[in-house]
Amino acid sequence: MSTGWSLWVMFLVVLNLGITFFLFLWGPRAKIPTQPDGTSGHVWAHGVLREGVRKLPLWWVLLSGAMFLSGFVYLALFPGFGSFKGVLGWTSHGQLANEQAANTAKLEPLMQRFALYPPEQLAGDPAAQQLGKVLFEDNCAACHQRSGKGNQQLGAPDLTDQDWLYGGSGKDIATSIHDGRAGVMPPWASLGEQNVKNLAQYVLSLSGSPHDAKMAAAAEPIFKTTCAACHGPDGKGNQALGAPNLTDHIWLHGGTLADIETSIHDGRQGHMPEWDKRLSEQQIHVLTAYVYHLSHPDAGAAD
Structure with a gap:
């Protein structure tokens, strides 16, 4: 991979992770205007269905955080961040060669x-x-x-x-x-x-x-x-x-x-x-x- 392509991939990775991390932090704290009954005011079916506003469940926040951290761990261990080869030095060609040899x-x-x-x-x-x-x-x-x-x-x-x-x-x-x-x-x-x-x-x-x-x-x-x-x-x-x-x-x-x-x-x-x-x-x-x-x-x- 050339230096230019490597930098471009790194930029895209940082941009996407940055946006994801911002949304992860902002989402639970976002203030959504609500009605006295706890709904957003959006209704369907002539008022039969109303859009409720609830906080994100704790399990969802914890799971999302774990998934976000796992992305950093993956980028550290395996290739994916530009031309960085990863701490493990894994390559698909190397794995294929090992499996073929076995x-x-x-x-x-x-x-x-x-x-x-x-x-x-x-x-x-x-x-x-x-x-x-x-x-x-x-x-x-x-x-x-x-x-x-x-x-x-x-x-x-x-x-x-x-x-x-x-x-x-x-x-x-x-x-x-x-x-x-x-x-x-x-x-x-x-x-x-x-x-x-x-x-x-x-x-x-x-x-x-x-x-x-x-x-x-x-x-x-x-x-x-x-x-x-x-x-x-x-x-x-x-x-x-x-x-x-x-x-x-x-x-x-x-x-x-x-x-x-x-x-x-x-x-x-x-x-x-x-x-x-x-x-x-x-x-x-x-x-x-x-x-x-x-x-x-x-x-x-x-x-």
Whole structure:
């Protein structure tokens, strides 16, 4: 804090305390004109309600004085009076660092035990699940939801099924969390509106969904010369590219005809941020096990 800001804060503190102290001393001694019946003369409800004038109760005066003194004690012990650090030398950063260090000391033995097992085995450990759930809700639930069911509007995949864009092994999941993923489905509006509609029908046919067979047949050559480069000639996708499998009934951005036409016409972009800047390697290991557990709830517990 600069000297100017420090002086300004000190001025505000002194001003507010000064006004409060003046009112505290003046209030009990203030003379309020009263009527013979002890009221101020203010009436409501056609005289039914009259404003009375009474002295402040002793308990209120004593309590207010104690609160006023506690304010001075606080300013002496803790920072608050300009740049004065307080007698105790307390800082929020220091308290946070101490609490983090204490928490780390408690977690370290547990983390060392977790490191002995691969994510696939650690996924069954109740302690790892508990910690992983906290990490997931703090960092991943904003997109994937607390349940892990994903969000089609954001293009965040469902993590509770066994359909994986980039692979579902412990190593693949750890890489996704650590490095992030960037998926791009290019727009194909240049193919023409009719071809986009035909392709949407062909994509529906790949999963056995109701479709227009004539339009799908017309789009098959286009799919195999254009879309197959990423999704494969059979439409089963490519995990190396993050191209989804089109032959199942799991859709990242929705599986209605309108959704599919939009995906083909406008393209899609997805971004999974990297978490290695926020989470430690140990935390990523536990989080990987938890994500694996979401789709493998019966995974064996670590011995």
